[in-house]
Amino acid sequence: MIYDLLLSGANVIDPSQGINAIKDVALSDRIIAAVEDKIDPNQARQRIDLNGRILTPGWVDIHAHVYAGATTWGIKADAHCLATGVTTIVDAGSPGWATFIGFKEFIADPARTQTLAFVHISGIGLAYGPIGEMEDLRYGDPERTACVIQNWSDICVGVKVRQAQFQVGSNGIEPLILANRSAELVGVPVMVHIGAGVPLPDVLNQMRNGDIVTHCYQGHGDLVTDQDDKVLPEVWEAQKRGVLFDVGHGGGSFNFEVARNSLANGFCADVISTDIHANSVHRTVNSLADAGSKLMSLGLSLTEVVERTTTAAATAIGREKEIGTLRLGTVADLAAFEITEGEFVYYDCHRQENQGTQKIEPVLTVRAGTPYRPEDVHEELMETLRRAKEMSALSGRNFEHFGWSPDTGGRPR
Numbered sequence: 001m002i003y004d005l006l007l008s009g010a011n012v013i014d015p016s017q018g019i020n021a022i023k024d025v026a027l028s029d030r031i032i033a034a035v036e037d038k039i040d041p042n043q044a045r046q047r048i049d050l051n052g053r054i055l056t057p058g059w060v061d062i063h064a065h066v067y068a069g070a071t072t073w074g075i076k077a078d079a080h081c082l083a084t085g086v087t088t089i090v091d092a093g094s095p096g097w098a099t100f101i102g103f104k105e106f107i108a109d110p111a112r113t114q115t116l117a118f119v120h121i122s123g124i125g126l127a128y129g130p131i132g133e134m135e136d137l138r139y140g141d142p143e144r145t146a147c148v149i150q151n152w153s154d155i156c157v158g159v160k161v162r163q164a165q166f167q168v169g170s171n172g173i174e175p176l177i178l179a180n181r182s183a184e185l186v187g188v189p190v191m192v193h194i195g196a197g198v199p200l201p202d203v204l205n206q207m208r209n210g211d212i213v214t215h216c217y218q219g220h221g222d223l224v225t226d227q228d229d230k231v232l233p234e235v236w237e238a239q240k241r242g243v244l245f246d247v248g249h250g251g252g253s254f255n256f257e258v259a260r261n262s263l264a265n266g267f268c269a270d271v272i273s274t275d276i277h278a279n280s281v282h283r284t285v286n287s288l289a290d291a292g293s294k295l296m297s298l299g300l301s302l303t304e305v306v307e308r309t310t311t312a313a314a315t316a317i318g319r320e321k322e323i324g325t326l327r328l329g330t331v332a333d334l335a336a337f338e339i340t341e342g343e344f345v346y347y348d349c350h351r352q353e354n355q356g357t358q359k360i361e362p363v364l365t366v367r368a369g370t371p372y373r374p375e376d377v378h379e380e381l382m383e384t385l386r387r388a389k390e391m392s393a394l395s396g397r398n399f400e401h402f403g404w405s406p407d408t409g410g411r412p413r
Helices: 078-084 100-108 142-151 174-186 200-204 233-240 256-264 288-297 302-309 311-316 374-395
Strands: 003-014 019-028 031-036 044-049 054-057 059-064 086-096 114-120 156-162 190-193 212-214 244-246 334-347 353-367 370-372
Touching (some): 003 031, 059 288, 059 311, 086 100, 086 190, 086 353, 142 156, 174 190, 288 334, 302 353
Parallel strands (some): 003 044, 003 054, 086 114
Antiparallel strands (some): 003 019, 019 031
């Protein structure tokens, strides 16, 4: 048999199959065709030598905001993913039912990266960040949301709701109740953003097996830990009944102290994600590999990080038979990394430091059989970051970024 592409000599880590060994991986017709100790390079049209590198299933980022041009924080993430080992990215609630068609036609369909979505219970999604999208419960529509998820189930993986006071005002857990109603109509999970102002036990008590808490290591209030730095009993109870906990790093939702105390208690996030968006990509977390490196600095092993960015992430969105694995016959999504040894300083969202001795550095992304090196998409990535900085400046009212000031009567300085 002649393969399209042979990836040879890497240390292959695939938690879905318990593989952690030097292997060759061959691809044909956009699928995984062989995983063996040694494959004759003469059997492949193209060969990439990955000796000394780590090769894994393509990474799955289940929390990002990629509805660029139509939401406050959305970025054009395609090149970013292909430069950093991410082959599936999931937008966490940027589109609501009223804006989903635009997301599908202008973001998901043209993307090289597989682009999926949690649909927000608020019909407007995250179109306008400065005002909470569920301060007015009239925006919540379980039936319309469920209809969109059912009709476009190839893209939609669940319902999203943000449950901090800034997003819900005085409505408490009512938005989550609406989200649950929608999810139950079509049998999908709910991803719940947690934060200050709505008691976490109240939120967790509404969550079901398979639902996802995101921002589990946030440090703004209503934390997973109590005043004595112990994990809340309600957190343990939720995890025991099958509620999943996701890092969701973001621009303000990752705190080293909370993460460190949680891990000391034996509580570890089930999934690692970035919550990458216009305000975070150039300030607090630049990639899923960056988020994984921070977790390694806290004591997770490389294998544990890979599991939480592949197998566990794919399982959380119900796609474990399709992605996050190197099983024969599955789509040829892979990621290769160098593990650099040294002294590294990592920062959380509060500028707290943590020292690390390893850094995960992406060197190759293979999406549906097509290989991409970071340099292949460099110019596109730079444009993504430029536009993200523009949107970050605008959302932060940093008008000087544009050479404009309201103090001068709207005239350029």
